[in-house]
Amino acid sequence: xxALKALFARELALAVRIGGGALMAVVFxxxxxxxxxxxxxxxxxxxxxxxxxxxxxxxxxxxxxAIDRLFQADQEDGSLDLIVMSPVPLxxxxxxxxxxxxxxxxxxxxxxxxxxxMMLNVPPQALGAIxxxxxxxxxxLTFIGTIGAALTVVLRRGGLLLAxxxxxxxxxxxxxxxxxxxxxxxxxxxFLTPFLILVALSLFSLVLGPLAAAAALRASxx
Amino acid sequence: MEILSSLGDHxxxxxxxxxxxxxxxxxxxxxxxxxxxxxxxxxxxLQRRGxxxxxxxxxxxxxxxDDEETAP
Amino acid sequence: MGLTDLANPTRFxxxxxxxIPWLWALAVLVLGFGxxxxxxxxxxxxQQGATVRIMYIHxxxxxMGMGAYTLIAISSIGTLVWRHPLADVSARAAAPIGAAFTFxxxxxxxxxxxxxxxxxxxxxxxxxxxxVLFLMYLGxxxxxxxxxxxxxxxxxxxxxxxxxxxxxxIIKYSVEWWNTLHQPASLMRRDGPSMPPSxxxxxxxxxxxxxxxxxxxxxxxxxNEVLRRRVRAMQITAARAAATAGA
Amino acid sequence: MFHGVSFSVEGGHALxxxxxxxxxxxxxxxxxxxxxxxxxxxxxxxxGAPDVPLGEQAHxxxxxxxxxxxxxxxxxxxxxxxxxxxxxxxxxxxxxxxxAVGIGDLASLxxxxxxxxxxxxxxxxxxxxxxxxxxxxxxxxxxxxxDGQRLLFALVGAHLSCGGIVVVATHVDLPFATTVLAxxxxx
Numbered sequence: 001x002x003a004l005k006a007l008f009a010r011e012l013a014l015a016v017r018i019g020g021g022a023l024m025a026v027v028f029x030x031x032x033x034x035x036x037x038x039x040x041x042x043x044x045x046x047x048x049x050x051x052x053x054x055x056x057x058x059x060x061x062x063x064x065x066a067i068d069r070l071f072q073a074d075q076e077d078g079s080l081d082l083i084v085m086s087p088v089p090l091x092x093x094x095x096x097x098x099x100x101x102x103x104x105x106x107x108x109x110x111x112x113x114x115x116x117x118m119m120l121n122v123p124p125q126a127l128g129a130i131x132x133x134x135x136x137x138x139x140x141l142t143f144i145g146t147i148g149a150a151l152t153v154v155l156r157r158g159g160l161l162l163a164x165x166x167x168x169x170x171x172x173x174x175x176x177x178x179x180x181x182x183x184x185x186x187x188x189x190x191f192l193t194p195f196l197i198l199v200a201l202s203l204f205s206l207v208l209g210p211l212a213a214a215a216a217l218r219a220s221x222x
Numbered sequence: 223m224e225i226l227s228s229l230g231d232h233x234x235x236x237x238x239x240x241x242x243x244x245x246x247x248x249x250x251x252x253x254x255x256x257x258x259x260x261x262x263x264x265x266x267x268l269q270r271r272g273x274x275x276x277x278x279x280x281x282x283x284x285x286x287x288d289d290e291e292t293a294p
Numbered sequence: 295m296g297l298t299d300l301a302n303p304t305r306f307x308x309x310x311x312x313x314i315p316w317l318w319a320l321a322v323l324v325l326g327f328g329x330x331x332x333x334x335x336x337x338x339x340x341q342q343g344a345t346v347r348i349m350y351i352h353x354x355x356x357x358m359g360m361g362a363y364t365l366i367a368i369s370s371i372g373t374l375v376w377r378h379p380l381a382d383v384s385a386r387a388a389a390p391i392g393a394a395f396t397f398x399x400x401x402x403x404x405x406x407x408x409x410x411x412x413x414x415x416x417x418x419x420x421x422x423x424x425x426v427l428f429l430m431y432l433g434x435x436x437x438x439x440x441x442x443x444x445x446x447x448x449x450x451x452x453x454x455x456x457x458x459x460x461x462x463x464i465i466k467y468s469v470e471w472w473n474t475l476h477q478p479a480s481l482m483r484r485d486g487p488s489m490p491p492s493x494x495x496x497x498x499x500x501x502x503x504x505x506x507x508x509x510x511x512x513x514x515x516x517x518n519e520v521l522r523r524r525v526r527a528m529q530i531t532a533a534r535a536a537a538t539a540g541a
Numbered sequence: 542m543f544h545g546v547s548f549s550v551e552g553g554h555a556l557x558x559x560x561x562x563x564x565x566x567x568x569x570x571x572x573x574x575x576x577x578x579x580x581x582x583x584x585x586x587x588x589g590a591p592d593v594p595l596g597e598q599a600h601x602x603x604x605x606x607x608x609x610x611x612x613x614x615x616x617x618x619x620x621x622x623x624x625x626x627x628x629x630x631x632x633x634x635x636x637x638x639x640x641a642v643g644i645g646d647l648a649s650l651x652x653x654x655x656x657x658x659x660x661x662x663x664x665x666x667x668x669x670x671x672x673x674x675x676x677x678x679x680x681x682x683x684x685x686x687x688d689g690q691r692l693l694f695a696l697v698g699a700h701l702s703c704g705g706i707v708v709v710a711t712h713v714d715l716p717f718a719t720t721v722l723a724x725x726x727x728x
Contacts, residue, residue, distance in 0.1 A: 006623035010612070017611040027432045034425055042417035042473045078605025085574055085596040086625050118404075119415040222578050232345045232409040239348040239405040243355065243398050247507070250394045254514050261521035268528040271646075442610070442653055533654040536647050 003088045004096050011100030014073075021069070022104040025062040026112045032058035033116040044121040051122035052181040055130055056174055058116070059109045060141055064166070067145040068152060068159040070101055071217060075153050084221055090214040098146045098209060106138035122185075129184035129191065133198060137177040140202040143209030144169045150216035173201050303520050306380060310513045317510035325503035331496035339493075348406040350497055354504040355399035356424055360462075362392025362508065363427060366434065367459035370452035380516070382448035383523075385455060386438055387515035391508060393431035399424050419470040426465050430458045444523060548722050552588070552674075555697065555707035555717050560724035566710035567603070569724070570677045573708060574601040589674060599675035604683070606664040610653030614644065614663055617652050622670040630670065638670035639663075642692050657684040662692070669696055676700060678709040 015022045036054050040046055047054075074080040083093055113134050114127040122130065148166035152158025180194040332350035339346035365388050372381030403421045404414050415421070437454055441447025489497070546569070550556045558566045571577045573584060575596030589598050608617050615635055622630030622638075639645045642662040647655065655663065661684045668676060676697070682690050697707055697717045709715060 002629050003624045003627045006620055010609070010616075010620045013616070014609055014611060024436060027429070027436065030432075031429055034422075034429060037417050038472060042422075044413055044416070047417075076605075077609070078603050078607040079609075081571075081574075081576055081601060081603055081605075082607050082621065082625070084576060085599070085601060087593075087597045087627060088624065121413050121415065221576055232343065235345055235405045235409055236347050239351060239402040242401045242405070243351045246394055246398050246401075250391060251511065253390075254511060254518060258514065258518045258521065261518055261525055264525045265521055265528070268525060268532065271532070529650050529654050533647060533650055533656065533659065536644060536659070 003086070004092055007088075007093060008096050008100055011097055012104065015100065015104035021066040023108060025065050025105045026108045028065050029058045029062040029109055029112060030116060032061060033119060037120070048121045048123065051117055051120035052126060052130055052178055052185070054120055055113050055117055055122070056134070056137075056178050056181070059113060059134055059138065060167075060170060060174060062109055063106060063138065063141045064145060064148075064163050066105060067101065067142070067149050068162045070097055070146060070149040071153040071213075072149070072158065080153070080217070080221065084217065090217060091210040094146060094150070094213045094217070095206075095210040098143050098213075101146070102139055102142040106142050110134040110138055126181055126185045129181045133177045133180045133195060136195065136198045136202055137173050140173045140198075140205040141170055143202075143205040144173075146209050146213045147216065150213035150220070153217060154220045173198065173205075176201065303380065303383075307517060307520060310517055314510060314513050314517075317506060317513065321503060321507040321510050324499065324506055328496060328500035328503045332500055336493050336496045337490075342410060345406060345409050346493070348402050349493075350500045352399055352402040352406055353497060354501045355395045355402060356420075357501060358504050358508050359392055359396030359399050359424060359427055359431075361505070362388045362395060362512075363431070363455075363459065363462070365512075366392065366455045370455040370459075373448050373452040374456070380520075382444065382452070383516050383519045384512070385448075385452065386444070387519050388512055389431060389434050389438065391511050391515060393428065393435065395504075395508070396424055396428040396431055400428060417473060419466075419473050422473070423466045423469045426469070427462070434458070444526070546722075546724070547582075550706050550708065550720070552704040552706060553701050554720065555701060555709060555715075557715060557719075557721045558708065558710040558724060559712075559721050564724045566724060567679050570601065570679050570708065570710055571603075574599055574677055576601070586675065595675065598673055599677055600668045600671070600673045602664060602668065602676070602678045602681055604679055606660045607667075608652045608655075608660055608663060611651060613649050613651050614639065614655070615648040617663060618666050618670060621667045625667070625671045625673075634670060638666040641669045641696060642666045643688065658686055658689055661685055662689055665693060665696065668700075674705055676705060676707045676709075678707065678711075680711055681709060682711065682713055682715070 033054060036050075037047060040050065071080060074083065084090060086093075110131060114131050117127045117130055144166050145162075147169075148162035149158075151165060152162045155161060176194040176198040179189065180191055180198060183189045183191045183194060328350070332347055336347070336350075338344050366385045369381045369385035369388065372378040373385065400421065403424065407416050407418075407421070408414055434451060434455060437451050438447055441450070548556060558569060560566055568577060572579055573595065575594055584595055586595050586598060589595070607621070612620070615632075618635050618638060619630050619632075622635060636645060636648065639648055642665045644655075644659055644662050644666070647659065652660065652663065665681070678697075681693055685693060694716060701707060701717060707717070
């Protein structure tokens with residue numbers, strides 16, 4: 001257990017220190033939220049309707065941004081060999097790294113979403129829903145992302161390929177996240193049904209992610 | 223407070239705006255102070271260990287090149 | 295005392311150490327006076343009522359955001375063309391301060407807009423340009439942080455800063471083209487500001503106060519940056535000393 | 542990749558893997574470490590913990606030093622000591638390990654400021670900080686100066702004297718590696 005705590009502390013330190021990319025995803029998210037109105041137009045009613053979609057897709061893309069470095073950085077400096085060799089089960093190591101990644105990337109995105117939502121004139125009651133659905137959804141995005149990161153760890157330009165591999169797996173999360181949010185705004189469907197499915201998706205990916213990623217890492221080191 | 227009543231019905235926004243400004247600029251000033259102190263502490267720690275700054279190998283030679291400060 | 299005199303870091307450190315306290319005092323004085331005039335003396339706007347008082351921090355903040363980026367651009371020329379040793383220090387110190395002022399301009403602009411337009415954020419031309427400027431600041435800071443060795447990063451970030459600076463008028467024009475919702479720029483109208491003197495004077499005093507505050511913060515941040523580089527140089531020496539001494 | 546390769550090393554001895562570049566010395570090391578899957582053949586550490594795979598009872602020093610530039614020297618070592626042993630590493634032990642490889646007074650410096658040789662020594666410090674019976678070294682003397690090599694030989698000597706095993710892939714004659722397994726390229 002102390003080994004995993006040490007790993008968690010190291011991952012957080014690496015993300016926060018000079019070279020780390022902790023807030024990079026939030027800046028990218030802000031850029032996505034800023035660019036879309038230039039395309040769609042400044043009309044606040046249009047923006048209010050597609051606001052939740054812009055926020056969710058922005059978070060999904062921002063989350064993908066730095067995740068390919070999750071294992072590649074360790075692979076390049078030789079840490080991955082030692083991690084795979086260590087008594088700590090690889091699945092737990094992957095889960096801890098993903099959790100640290102979620103804390104430094106997923107969580108800041110979730111906290112920034114309501115603020116950016118105001119820029120898109122999203123109604124206030126929906127801001128709460130967006131924050132809640134993202135809080136439930138970003139773990140799924142992160143853990144599915146780790147599978148992609150593990151699959152492309154030895155590839156030179158893995159980042160782009162990673163997005164193509166895992167975005168299809170993230171579509172259910174996107175669908176239920178947005179439907180839960182729009183349920184609050186327009187609302188024929190109740191908020192709770194899609195939200196609980198979203199939570200279920202997250203829990204499922206909490207298990208599938210580390211298993212698949214660990215297998216992929218062992219395979220790629222072979 | 224007489225000023226608050228004179229701010230009219232949108233007083234909240236005005237107070238919020240000034241508050242945000244004081245907090246943001248105040249935080250920046252505090253950060254500059256903290257950063258300065260941290261650098262001085264690191265500098266003293268290194269100097270106490272007797273490493274002189276006039277590095278002939280140091281990368282930023284131009285920054286230190288014509289420096290008269292005599293290290294201990 | 296020409297710019298070249300300041301080229302020497304230690305002389306800069308000793309001069310700035312003497313100037314900074316006075317700057318802080320002046321800034322507090324002018325800002326105090328400006329705030330008093332802005333909040334108490336100046337009249338309410340016949341349309342907006344009291345919310346116009348937000349202008350007295352929004353406009354100076356926006357100007358400072360622009361001013362800081364201009365300073366960064368000039369410093370970048372100093373880095374690339376004159377290879378002035380303190381140019382990168384000045385640019386790197388100015389970026390977070392400029393970003394903070396731009397952020398303040400955005401938030402106060404949003405707070406000012408809410409009662410007038412009923413929405414927290416309106417994609418009007420000037421606010422959106424300030425938002426793009428804020429993004430460019432974040433880009434500069436992120437690129438600076440990506441380099442460990444300040445000397446190498448300096449030239450590369452200077453190029454980004456200049457490219458950004460050249461694009462500011464283009465962005466401004468195209469954003470205005472994209473949207474002309476915002477009220478006509480009262481202060482920058484060719485035929486002079488349409489504001490009554492009773493409002494203009496406090497605004498100019500606040501502008502002066504904020505500028506002095508900026509210079510005080512900028513010099514302090516530059517001192518930090520010089521110290522940071524000395525620490526870094528000594529750490530390298532420490533590593534080399536251990537190697538050569540064969541410890 | 543390999544066939545017909547078999548060897549055994551008693552406690553307190555070192556085996557040197559020799560052979561031209563690309564013959565697979567590093568791969569054989571990685572295979573023993575369990576990083577590479579073995580199609581056939583057995584790998585057994587007589588006297589080691591029975592159910593624990595060999596990789597978890599071995600140190601592997603590859604070409605890369607497994608160091609993070611933004612962490613300090615002692616943070617890097619502290620992490621690996623805790624991660625590989627599962628126990629919180631005491632600062633004295635870490636400092637002792639750093640002294641053993643001669644970079645004791647660089648403890649608080651960020652690792653990015655270390656030279657290649659110093660980084661190599663920091664990687665070696667890992668071996669001194671965590672006790673493991675089997676050491677697998679892949680060209681350990683690369684990037685080490687004369688003094689560094691002296692410290693390396695001292696470390697390995699101490700390890701061997703208390704019954705440790707060392708398998709080392711090298712191009713250079715190493716005083717401690719007497720028995721040699723020469724690998725030839727496949728015809």
